[in-house]
Amino acid sequence: MPNTTANKFDDWLDLYADRANTLSVSEVRALFAVVSRPEVVSLAGGMPYVHALPKDTIEKSFKKLMHDRGDLAIQYSGGQGDLTLRDQVRELMALEGIKSSVEDIVMTTGSQHGLDLISGLFLERGDVVLAEGPSYVGAIGIFRHYEAHVEHVETDNDGLQPEALEEAIKRLKAEGRKIKFLYLVPNFANPSGVTLAAKRRARIIELCRKNHILVLEDNPYGLLYFDKKVPNALRSMDDNVIYLGSFSKILAPGFRVGYVLCPPAIREKLVLAQESAILCPSAFSQMLISEYLAESDWQGQIETFRGVYRERRDAALDAMKEYLPKLSTTRPEGGFYLWITLPEGLDSKAMLPLAVKELVAYTPGTAFYGDGTGQNKLRICYSFPTPDNIKVGIKRLSNVINLQTELRDTFAKKGTKK
Amino acid sequence: MPNTTANKFDDWLDLYADRANTLSVSEVRALFAVVSRPEVVSLAGGMPYVHALPKDTIEKSFKKLMHDRGDLAIQYSGGQGDLTLRDQVRELMALEGIKSSVEDIVMTTGSQHGLDLISGLFLERGDVVLAEGPSYVGAIGIFRHYEAHVEHVETDNDGLQPEALEEAIKRLKAEGRKIKFLYLVPNFANPSGVTLAAKRRARIIELCRKNHILVLEDNPYGLLYFDKKVPNALRSMDDNVIYLGSFSKILAPGFRVGYVLCPPAIREKLVLAQESAILCPSAFSQMLISEYLAESDWQGQIETFRGVYRERRDAALDAMKEYLPKLSTTRPEGGFYLWITLPEGLDSKAMLPLAVKELVAYTPGTAFYGDGTGQNKLRICYSFPTPDNIKVGIKRLSNVINLQTELRDTFAKKGTKK
Numbered sequence: 032m033p034n035t036t037a038n039k040f041d042d043w044l045d046l047y048a049d050r051a052n053t054l055s056v057s058e059v060r061a062l063f064a065v066v067s068r069p070e071v072v073s074l075a076g077g078m079p080y081v082h083a084l085p086k087d088t089i090e091k092s093f094k095k096l097m098h099d100r101g102d103l104a105i106q107y108s109g110g111q112g113d114l115t116l117r118d119q120v121r122e123l124m125a126l127e128g129i130k131s132s133v134e135d136i137v138m139t140t141g142s143q144h145g146l147d148l149i150s151g152l153f154l155e156r157g158d159v160v161l162a163e164g165p166s167y168v169g170a171i172g173i174f175r176h177y178e179a180h181v182e183h184v185e186t187d188n189d190g191l192q193p194e195a196l197e198e199a200i201k202r203l204k205a206e207g208r209k210i211k212f213l214y215l216v217p218n219f220a221n222p223s224g225v226t227l228a229a230k231r232r233a234r235i236i237e238l239c240r241k242n243h244i245l246v247l248e249d250n251p252y253g254l255l256y257f258d259k260k261v262p263n264a265l266r267s268m269d270d271n272v273i274y275l276g277s278f279s280k281i282l283a284p285g286f287r288v289g290y291v292l293c294p295p296a297i298r299e300k301l302v303l304a305q306e307s308a309i310l311c312p313s314a315f316s317q318m319l320i321s322e323y324l325a326e327s328d329w330q331g332q333i334e335t336f337r338g339v340y341r342e343r344r345d346a347a348l349d350a351m352k353e354y355l356p357k358l359s360t361t362r363p364e365g366g367f368y369l370w371i372t373l374p375e376g377l378d379s380k381a382m383l384p385l386a387v388k389e390l391v392a393y394t395p396g397t398a399f400y401g402d403g404t405g406q407n408k409l410r411i412c413y414s415f416p417t418p419d420n421i422k423v424g425i426k427r428l429s430n431v432i433n434l435q436t437e438l439r440d441t442f443a444k445k446g447t448k449k
Numbered sequence: 450m451p452n453t454t455a456n457k458f459d460d461w462l463d464l465y466a467d468r469a470n471t472l473s474v475s476e477v478r479a480l481f482a483v484v485s486r487p488e489v490v491s492l493a494g495g496m497p498y499v500h501a502l503p504k505d506t507i508e509k510s511f512k513k514l515m516h517d518r519g520d521l522a523i524q525y526s527g528g529q530g531d532l533t534l535r536d537q538v539r540e541l542m543a544l545e546g547i548k549s550s551v552e553d554i555v556m557t558t559g560s561q562h563g564l565d566l567i568s569g570l571f572l573e574r575g576d577v578v579l580a581e582g583p584s585y586v587g588a589i590g591i592f593r594h595y596e597a598h599v600e601h602v603e604t605d606n607d608g609l610q611p612e613a614l615e616e617a618i619k620r621l622k623a624e625g626r627k628i629k630f631l632y633l634v635p636n637f638a639n640p641s642g643v644t645l646a647a648k649r650r651a652r653i654i655e656l657c658r659k660n661h662i663l664v665l666e667d668n669p670y671g672l673l674y675f676d677k678k679v680p681n682a683l684r685s686m687d688d689n690v691i692y693l694g695s696f697s698k699i700l701a702p703g704f705r706v707g708y709v710l711c712p713p714a715i716r717e718k719l720v721l722a723q724e725s726a727i728l729c730p731s732a733f734s735q736m737l738i739s740e741y742l743a744e745s746d747w748q749g750q751i752e753t754f755r756g757v758y759r760e761r762r763d764a765a766l767d768a769m770k771e772y773l774p775k776l777s778t779t780r781p782e783g784g785f786y787l788w789i790t791l792p793e794g795l796d797s798k799a800m801l802p803l804a805v806k807e808l809v810a811y812t813p814g815t816a817f818y819g820d821g822t823g824q825n826k827l828r829i830c831y832s833f834p835t836p837d838n839i840k841v842g843i844k845r846l847s848n849v850i851n852l853q854t855e856l857r858d859t860f861a862k863k864g865t866k867k
Contacts, residue, residue, distance in 0.1 A: 041714030042689065043571075043663060046629055048595075051570045054721035078525055086519040093511055101504040105701035107496055140558055140705075140727045147726045152469045153461075172725045177466075211464055245461060271460065283523035285733040287558075296459030303472035307590045308565045308726075309558045313734060315703040 049156070053175045072424030074411040075392040077221070077367060081283045083339050084332065089283075092322035100318060108314035110306035112138025112290070116321040120290050124276065127253055128263030135298050137305065138312050142251060142277040142289030146214075147173050148304045149247065149273060149291065153211050154179045159203055161213045163191050165370070165399030165408065167221045167249065170214055174401070179211070181401035188361065190227030191215055193234040200242050212245050218253040218261045219366025222399045222410035226364065229262035236269045251277040254333055256365035257341040270294060278320055280367075281333050286316040340367065346418035347411060347425065354429035367414040372407060373432065376439045379409040382431060391427035467574070471593045490842030492829040493810040495639070495785060499701045501757050502750065510740035518736060526732035528724035530556025530708070534739040538708050542694065545671055546681030553716050555723065556730050560669060560695040560707030564632075565591050566722045567665065567691060567709065571629050572597045577621055579631040581609050583788070583817030583826065585639045585667065588632055592819070597629070599819035606779065608645030609633055611652040618660050630663050636671040636679045637784025640817045640828035644782065647680035654687045669695040670784035672751055675759040677782065684710060691715065696738055698785075699751050704734040758785065764836035765829060765843065772847035785832040788814075790825060791850065794857045797827040800849060809845040 096104055111117075117136040124131055139145035146169075154160070154177035162170065164183030174181050182203065185195040196213070203210055213235070217227035227235075239246050248265045266274040277289040291301060305312070323329065347369055351360050361370045373379060380395040396408025411428075413421050514522055529535075535554040542549055557563035564587075572578070572595035580588065582601030592599050600621060603613040614631070621628055631653070635645035645653075657664050666683045684692040695707040709719060723730070741747065765787055769778050779788045791797055798813040814826025829846075831839050 042712070043715060046571055046661075046663065047718075048569070048571055048573045051718055051722075054718055054725065056721065081523050082520050084523070086515045089519075089523070090512070090515055093515075094508070097504045097508055097511075101507070102500050103703075105499050105502070105507070105703035107697075107702045140731075144727045151466070153464055153466055155466045169725075169728060176722070176725045243464075245464065279525075284525045284728075285521075285523035285731060287727065287729075287731040287733075294460070297461060300465075300469055300472055303474065304469075304594070307472065307587075307594045309562045309705065310587060310702075311705075313558075313703060313705040313731065315705075316731060316733065 050176055050178055053178060071387065071390045071392055072416055072420050072427065073392045074413065074416065074421070074424050074428070075394045076412050076415050078412075078415045079280050079284060079367075080336070080339050080415055081285075083335055084283060088323065088327045088332070089319070092319055092326055095326065096318055096322045104315045104318045106314060108311045108317075110311050111302045112136070112312055113314065113317040113321055116317050116324075117290070119321060119324045120276065124264070124266075124274070124292065127250070127261070128267035129274065129292070130267070131292050135292055135295055137291045137293070137298055137301050138317055139289045139291055139305065140309060140312055141279060141284070141287045142249065142275040142291070143169055143173075144305075144308075145275050145289050145291040146170060146247070146249065148301055148308065149293070149297075150174060150177050150179075152297070152300050152304055153245070157209070159208045159210045161196065161199060161210060161244070162401075163215050163220060163223070165222050165396065165405055166214065166401075167216055168394075168398045170249065171399070171401045174214070180208075183400060183402065183404075186220075186223060186225065188225055190217060190220070190225050190231060191235060193231055193238060196235060197238055200238065200244070204242070210242070210244050212247050213239050214247040214249065216249045216252075217265060218250055219255065219363050219368070221252070221366070222368050222394065222396075223370040224361040224363030224366055224368040225370075226261055232262060232265050233268060236265055236272070240269065240271070246272045247275065248272050249275040251275075251280045252366035254281050255337055255340060255367075257337060257344065258364060261365065266292060273297065281336065282320060282323065282329070286320060287313070288316050288320055337365075340365075340414055343413040343416075343418055343421055344369075346421040347413040350422040350425035354426050355432060358432070367412050369411040369413065371409050371411060373409065374436045374439070375407065376443075377432065377435050378406045380406065382435055385435070386428060386431045389427045389431050391424045391431070393428065468594055468596055471596060489805065489808050489810055490834055490838050490845065491810045492831065492834065492839070492842050492846070493812045494830050494833050496830075496833045497698050497702060497785075498754070498757050498833055499703075501753055502701060506741065506745045506750075507737070510737055510744055513744065514736055514740045522733045522736045524732060526729045526735075528729050529720045530554070530730055531732065531735040531739055534735045534742075535708070537739060537742045538694065542682070542684075542692070542710065545668070545679070546685035547692065547710070548685070549710050553710055553713055555709045555711070555716060555719050556735055557707045557709055557723065558727060558730055559697060559702070559705045560667065560693040560709070561587055561591075562726075563693050563707050563709035564588060564665070564667065566719055566726065567711070567715075568592060568595050568597075570715070570718050570722055571663070575627070577626045577628045579614065579617060579628060579662070580819075581633050581638060581641070583640050583814065583823055584632065584819075585634055586812075586816045588667065589817070589819045592632070598626075601818060601820065601822075604638075604641060604643065606643050608635060608638070608643050608649060609653060611649055611656060614653060615656055618656065618662070622660070628660070628662050630665050631657050632665040632667065634667045634670075635683060636668055637673065637781050637786070639670070639784070640786050640812065640814075641788040642779040642781030642784055642786040643788075644679055650680060650683050651686060654683055654690070658687065658689070664690045665693065666690050667693045669693075669698045672699050673755055673758060673785075674783035675755060675762065679783065688712060699754065700738060700741065700747070704738060705731070706734050706738055755783075758783075758832055761831040761834075761836055761839055762787075764839040765831040768840040768843035772844050773850060776850070785830050787829040787831065789827050789829060791827065792854045792857070793825065794861075795850065795853050796824045798824065800853055803853070804846060804849045807845045807849050809842045809849070811846065
């Protein structure tokens with residue numbers, strides 16, 4: 032009688048909508064309390080290293096904003112977002128080959144809310160969303176909240192496999208399922224760290240076009256490449272792609288400013304959905320970022336971030352080589368993440384409490400699948416801890432993994448004896 | 450064939466969820482372009498007079514924040530919101546008799562998003578939401594977006610009528626409808642300006658409790674009383690009331706910071722829904738407001754706002770007396786709005802383009818009903834224009850109304866002749 036207890040504490044249990052039951056504490060969120068303990072090296076998180084952003088740059092932008100347009104910045108504003116900032120976003124996207132009009136850009140409360148609002152416009156209970164396997168935990172959460180089914184498509188070191196995509200579409204269509212989106216993070220993906228190869232992009236676009244599937248291109252990390260620029264955005268090849276961008280990683284997440292570029296008819300509905308949900312995004316945050324882009328060397332700042340994350344990626348890969356040389360890991364050329372495959376038989380979720388006891392945290396692989404798989408995978412985020420701490424963390428992780436591997440072998444031998 | 454044209458411009462028409470079709474350009478939003486023309490006196494809007502807030506106060510709070518906690522302010526933060534600010538919100542709500550725990554407060558992107566998230570937790574297609582007649586246009590929009598039916602309950606100068614509420618509940622229950630919420634703005638309501646009498650509050654709480662209906666108390670204006678404090682909040686009488694508050698009117702809306710106080714089990718789901726939708730509310734906006742509350746004379750600032758709005762309310766009522774003495778209007782004792790009844794046979798929506806031609810704007814009454822009624826009502830918002838402009842605006846409005854009344858009489862006479 033699982034409901035009896037719940038009823039005792041929740042008088043309104045009979046009133047919830049079905050979608051309320053899709054919500055559960057994510058494995059990433061549950062780690063927040065752990066992460067904040069100073070003695071734990073957290074390789075979980077996903078936080079940008081905002082310490083590398085000089086606060087006086089923000090202060091300069093703020094002062095100018097308050098002086099020039101203070102009353103506008105603290106007032107209600109338009110539901111589509113600040114026009115000047117949208118024009119600057121247009122230039123930002125042009126760096127990835129995207130041609131766009133300010134008319135088709137909508138500013139949002141982080142790109143997360145852009146994805147939430149777009150999902151609300153399209154997803155009905157039982158619809159299918161195709162996504163990389165593994166995929167961004169926050170996106171899976173949104174799709175589930177709209178009662179959609181997330182179907183993962185196999186991914187390798189060149190990103191999503193077009194053949195696997197084609198097979199999945201064929202199979203799902205044969206089953207009579209309604210596929211609404213292909214959601215993907217093509218550059219330095221969260222959690223895999225891999226980048227979708229240029230030659231695969233056109234093929235994927237073509238497959239989705241042919242099958243009337245909307246492509247959602249989520250690209251928070253694209254500008255954080257270490258050596259080589261990423262291939263042009265999928266959106267640069269097809270105006271029907273819905274493109275999601277964010278200032279959280281190239282500036283700072285605390286402002287909660289992201290953006291969506293989408294076809295005009297969808298954009299019109301998106302603005303209405305946004306007005307319904309929040310009236311308007313924060314004028315203050317948007318205009319502050321707009322001043323920052325206009326007045327400061329934001330490209331130099333991104334270069335600084337690249338240097339910080341490159342050094343940390345190197346520290347992480349070096350430590351992997353030193354302490355866990357037998358494990359396979361992705362080798363990201365930008366972004367925040369390593370994706371690690373554990374020795375067979377190890378379960379990253381079951382192992383997490385042991386790791387925390389060893390004072391290191393990571394995110395278990397199951398967080399990045401909607402279907403319970405990913406047990407022997409884990410994600411390491413190297414963006415926030417110092418290079419030295421990354422090494423300490425991976426050393427600690429190696430202790431846990433090695434012990435678990437020994438235990439597995441011991442039990443396996445015992446098993447053999449029987 | 451209305452869909453043929455649409456199809457030409459929207460390749461994805463067959464993919465939308467049903468809820469996408471609940472969205473339409475609201476009568477208030479459509480006025481935005483008009484409002485921005487300087488020669489038009491806008492009595493539409495709903496904007497607080499943020500010019501009365503000294504920008505150097507904000508600047509002082511910002512500087513301190515950046516200096517003391519800059520890296521935290523621009524980082525990701527918790528999904529429930531800043532703990533210090535939640536504690537300050539607790540004190541704010543205590544001014545209205547509310548006893549609460551910081552544990553049960555959730556910070557949101559304006560109270561609008563609080564209402565949106567709560568609605569998402571409970572509303573299924575076809576559910577009923579009871580609301581004042583008239584009710585806040587943004588709330589009606591949210592309820593419709595979740596495909597709920599809004600049933601208006603008659604309201605007079607003492608607010609929602611308990612007898613009408615009882616009758617509506619009985620009738621809807623007899624029809625087998627599922628009533629989830631009673632939504633109300635008990636103080637200086639938008640758009641009516643009226644306040645729910647103290648003696649009615651307990652009766653309404655009792656009726657909802659008896660019928661297992663959640664009460665949503667939306668109170669953005671309560672602290673903006675002109676002379677007399679408002680009665681204690683409904684939430685002070687029943688811990689099951691979901692209370693929505695906002696900094697948009699007592700500080701500024703550009704930060705997009707509001708809050709929800711709700712029962713623990715609902716709060717838990719609300720935090721998860723918020724994390725799904727936006728990961729976390731803006732740390733930057735929240736911490737800036739927290740500094741402002743800690744360091745500045747915020748109660749003195751609210752007193753300043755009261756003075757500004759009192760003077761404007763007086764200007765509006767004086768002008769009504771001078772130019773439109775025969776029309777009935779509510780006499781708000783706080784907040785932003787007058788609710789005006791037009792002479793019989795006049796239609797405020799049809800009249801709006803004529804008013805704009807006369808360089809005055811207002812919001813037609815139909816915006817505040819989900820059922821198409823309210824044609825001979827209109828809302829005047831006196832919060833933003835200067836007292837002189839309010840008088841000019843109402844004078845212009847009287848020209849339009851008087852001309853329309855004459856025309857009506859002329860046609861009526863002609864009609865009689867026939």
